[in-house]
Every structure is written in C-alpha cells, then in structure tokens.
Amino acid sequence: MGIFKIEGGTPLKGEITPQGAKNEALQILCAVLLTGDKVRINNIPDIIDINKLITLLGNLGVKIQRNEPGSITFQADEVNVGYLETEAFKKEGGALRGSIMIVGPLLARFGKGYIPKPGGDKIGRRRLDTHFEGFINLGAKFRYNREDHFYGVESPEEGLTGTDMLLDEASVTGTANIVMAAVLAKGTTTVYNAACEPYLQQLCKMLNSMGAKITGVGSNLLTIEGVESLGGCEHTILPDMIEIGSWIGLAAMTKSEITIKNVSWENLGLIPNTFRKLGITIEKRNDDIYIPAHKDGYEVKTDIDGSILTIADAPWPGFTPDLLSIVLVVATQAKGDVLIHQKMFESRLFFVDKLIDMGAKIMLCDPHRAVVMGHNFESQLKATTMSSPDIRAGISLLIAALSAKGTSTIQNIEQIDRGYERIDERLRAIGAKIVRA
Ligand SMILES: CC(=O)N[C@H]1[C@@H](OP(=O)(O)OP(=O)(O)OC[C@H]2O[C@@H](n3ccc(=O)[nH]c3=O)[C@H](O)[C@@H]2O)O[C@H](CO)[C@@H](O)[C@@H]1O
Numbered sequence: 001m002g003i004f005k006i007e008g009g010t011p012l013k014g015e016i017t018p019q020g021a022k023n024e025a026l027q028i029l030c031a032v033l034l035t036g037d038k039v040r041i042n043n044i045p046d047i048i049d050i051n052k053l054i055t056l057l058g059n060l061g062v063k064i065q066r067n068e069p070g071s072i073t074f075q076a077d078e079v080n081v082g083y084l085e086t087e088a089f090k091k092e093g094g095a096l097r098g099s100i101m102i103v104g105p106l107l108a109r110f111g112k113g114y115i116p117k118p119g120g121d122k123i124g125r126r127r128l129d130t131h132f133e134g135f136i137n138l139g140a141k142f143r144y145n146r147e148d149h150f151y152g153v154e155s156p157e158e159g160l161t162g163t164d165m166l167l168d169e170a171s172v173t174g175t176a177n178i179v180m181a182a183v184l185a186k187g188t189t190t191v192y193n194a195a196c197e198p199y200l201q202q203l204c205k206m207l208n209s210m211g212a213k214i215t216g217v218g219s220n221l222l223t224i225e226g227v228e229s230l231g232g233c234e235h236t237i238l239p240d241m242i243e244i245g246s247w248i249g250l251a252a253m254t255k256s257e258i259t260i261k262n263v264s265w266e267n268l269g270l271i272p273n274t275f276r277k278l279g280i281t282i283e284k285r286n287d288d289i290y291i292p293a294h295k296d297g298y299e300v301k302t303d304i305d306g307s308i309l310t311i312a313d314a315p316w317p318g319f320t321p322d323l324l325s326i327v328l329v330v331a332t333q334a335k336g337d338v339l340i341h342q343k344m345f346e347s348r349l350f351f352v353d354k355l356i357d358m359g360a361k362i363m364l365c366d367p368h369r370a371v372v373m374g375h376n377f378e379s380q381l382k383a384t385t386m387s388s389p390d391i392r393a394g395i396s397l398l399i400a401a402l403s404a405k406g407t408s409t410i411q412n413i414e415q416i417d418r419g420y421e422r423i424d425e426r427l428r429a430i431g432a433k434i435v436r437a
C-alpha cells in the first residue's frame with residue numbers, strides 16, 4: 001500500500017482545475033448500458049473507482065474506444081449478461097459502490113441485473129433497500145442470497161411497468177438506479193422523494209438526450225414516461241463539487257492564494273456559503289473561485305441570536321455529507337467554535353482521533369456530532385503518521401498535514417486515489433511538498 005510524505009507549513013499558490021465529478025461519472029458510465037448505440041462521455045476522471053467501473057463494463061462486453069484524455073466512446077451492442085453469473089464478476093462487482101448502478105440499466109434492457117454487496121467507504125450502514133424496493137415496484141422479482149450477499153432482480157415476461165412510487169429515503173444511487181430502470185418501462189413512472197443532486201440532474205439530461213422522457217429534473221418529483229428504446233449521445237461530466245470544496249478548505253487552512261478554475265458555480269448549491277460561514281473569503285471571478293491568502297486567519301460566524309454555528313448534512317439541495325470531514329478539519333484553525341453534525345453516516349467522524357493527536361481541539365459528542373474549538377492559528381497542528389480510513393477523511397488528513405509543522409506520513413492512500421486524480425502531482429504544481437512512496 002502506498003504512502004504520502006507531506007512536509008507542511010508552507011503556503012501554496014496558483015491555479016487548480018477540478019477533475020470531472022466521480023459520483024456523476026459512476027451514474028453516467030452505467031447509463032451507457034441502456035443503448036446499443038455509441039455514447040461519448042467527456043471529462044471522465046482518471047481515478048481508481050472509475051477505472052474499475054470501466055474495466056467492469058469492458059468485461060460485460062461493452063466496447064471502449066479511448067479518444068483524447070478523459071474522453072471515451074462506449075458501445076453496449078454486444079453485452080454478455082452471462083458474465084453476471086461468473087465468480088470473476090462477484091469479485092469485481094463488489095469492489096466499488098458505483099457498480100450497484102449497473103443493475104437498473106441491465107434489468108431494463110436485458111431483463112435481469114445481479115450484483116454482489118457493493119464496496120465503497122466503510123462509513124456506516126449503507127443499505128440498498130431503496131434501490132430494490134424501486135425495482136420491485138416496477139414489477140421485478142427480487143432475490144437475495146444472504147450467504148454470499150448476492151442481490152438479483154429479474155423482470156417478468158412482459159417487462160417492467162411504470163408506477164407511482166414514494167422512496168423511503170432520497171438515496172442518490174438508488175434514485176439513479178430506479179430512473180435508469182424506469183426509462184424503458186411500459187407507461188409512466190413517478191418517483192417522489194427522489195434525490196436531486198447535480199449528479200442526478202446530469203444523468204436525467206443525458207437520458208433525455210438519448211430519447212428518454214423525464215420531467216421534474218432538479219426536483220424531488222420525477223415523472224418518467226417510458227420509451228421503447230434509447231439512442232446514442234455525447235455527454236460532458238461536470239467539475240467535481242467535492243473536489244472544489246476540498247480545495248477551498250485546503251486554501252484556507254494553508255493560508256494559500258488559490259484560484260479554482262471553471263467550477264460551474266450554478267451547480268455548487270450551498271457549498272460556497274457554507275465555507276463562508278467559517279469566515280473564508282470566496283470570490284466569484286467569472287466561472288472561477290478565487291480564494292485570497294487568509295494571512296490573518298478566518299473567523300466563524302455565529303447564528304443571528306449568537307448561538308454556536310452548526311454545520312450539518314442533508315439531501316440536496318442541503319449540504320453534502322461528503323464535505324463535512326473537510327469542513328471539520330478547516331474548523332480546527334478557525335477563530336470560534338463549530339458543531340459538526342453528520343446526520344447520514346454513523347462512522348464518518350471517528351477520524352477526528354487523528355486530528356486530536358495532531359493537537360486539534362475537538363470533542364466527539366457521539367458518532368454523529370463533534371464540537372470543534374478553533375485554534376485561530378495560535379497553535380499549529382503537529383505532524384504525525386496516520387492512515388486514511390475513507391476517501392474524505394483521507395483528504396481531510398492530507399489538508400491537516402499540509403498545514404502542520406513538520407513531515408507527516410499518510411498510509412492507505414488508495415482511499416484518496418480512488419476519488420482524487422493525480423493528487424500529489426496537482427498539489428506539487430501549486431507548491432505543495434508531497435511525495436508518493
Ligand atoms: C457513489 C455515490 O454517489 N456515493 C454517494 C451517494 O452514496 P449512496 O447513494 O450510497 O448514499 P444514499 O443516498 O443511498 O444514502 C447515504 C446515507 O444517508 C442516509 N440517508 C439518505 C437519504 C436520506 O434522506 N436520509 C438518510 O438518512 C442513508 O440511510 C445512508 O446511510 O450519496 C451519499 C449521500 O449523499 C454520498 O455520501 C456518497 O458519496
């Protein structure tokens with residue numbers, strides 16, 4: 001397993017361009033299974049999770065033609081559904097979270113979809129009930145083998161049939177999966193309590209450009225009029241909003257002047273304002289974000305009545321849970337106190353132990369809540385050796401290491417590489433002292 005060695009304490013300077021969004025790319029790549037025509041996808045991030053999914057599609061028989069870097073043309077005209085029943089698939093399908101979203105398209109187009117328990121971060125319970133309840137509502141038969149955690153759905157002879165459904169929770173990958181199954185079902189499906197992240201808006205736009213009939217895009221009520229078949233299209237993935245948030249946090253905590261290029265401001269939702277609540281100056285310059293060097297630190301804004309600032313996650317358009325670990329680390333050097341409330345996942349805050357070792361003042365109240373008492377840079381974090389437990393804790397620890405005095409070591413960096421493209425190289429380009437060993 002690789003490690004990063006990071007010498008912290010020096011401000012960075014320059015421009016950084018976000019990669020394509022990992023979580024959008026996972027949905028979009030699965031959607032290529034919905035047609036036998038060519039689908040060209042641009043701005044695909046070159047990261048472990050995405051590359052694993054591309055390999056999986058290739059093993060299913062999807063033709064993959066690489067264009068310029070980041071652009072691939074897929075053609076699913078000779079899909080080998082038999083691959084789903086092989087031992088190789090059982091291993092491969094369980095290696096990442098996003099693979100769950102091949103089930104909806106396969107069920108819709110080929111009448112069956114199987115998947116082993118998907119991987120992804122170990123950040124608490126990650127149920128799949130919403131996905132499978134959705135397929136069952138469309139008429140699919142469901143089976144689950146408890147021994148090897150293998151899930152399967154099959155459609156009846158007459159195919160899937162549209163219906164009205166109310167999801168038990170606004171699951172991101174669950175909504176994507178159900179939408180991809182419903183686009184080819186007979187009749188109309190309505191999905192209420194649908195997730196509506198930009199990832200999903202992009203997926204629906206892509207499906208519509210392939211000939212699907214989806215309305216309500218961007219809201220929590222989607223109406224999908226089923227069509228006979230879909231055709232090819234070209235789609236460009238948005239910049240990764242979680243990477244953008246990560247670079248905002250990095251800039252503030254290392255007192256660096258950084259411009260984040262081409263961020264697609266209209267798709268950032270509450271992200272800029274949430275960092276502003278920590279006292280970080282974020283300027284909109286055309287479609288870039290400019291962050292000045294915070295030489296005098298940043299001061300947390302309290303609520304109107306003076307009570308302690310709380311930053312909590314919520315389904316979109318709420319604040320994404322994937323940025324809470326980054327907000328937490330940035331708060332350790334703010335002037336003022338912040339309560340971080342991670343409502344969705346119960347094991348995502350345990351990495352604070354490592355920050356406490358580095359000298360951060362954090363009180364973990366329970367698995368979901370931590371109070372951070374900012375140092376206001378009066379005391380610098382100390383370098384240490386740490387292991388990255390999940391992707392976002394990993395990047396948070398990396399930010400902490402870049403702001404700390406001395407040389408830190410981060411182990412288990414595959415966790416970071418699965419979501420951040422050539423991160424060491426890109427950070428070195430703006431002056432970071434980071435090497436991969
Ligand atoms: C590949 C991918 O796209 N992964 C993202 C996706 O995962 P994923 O789609 O797996 O996450 P879900 O949206 O299904 O649910 C995430 C967690 O939040 C809980 N939950 C969800 C909705 C809700 O209204 N209430 C609630 O409590 C779920 O029970 C679960 O524990 O969405 C998560 C939530 O934004 C992100 O952290 C992941 O990065």
Ligand SMILES: C=C(OP(=O)(O)O)C(=O)O
Pocket residue numbers: 022023096097098119120121322391392419
């Ligand atoms: C939790 C995440 O990813 P995954 O769902 O792939 O585990 C994430 O991107 O923060």
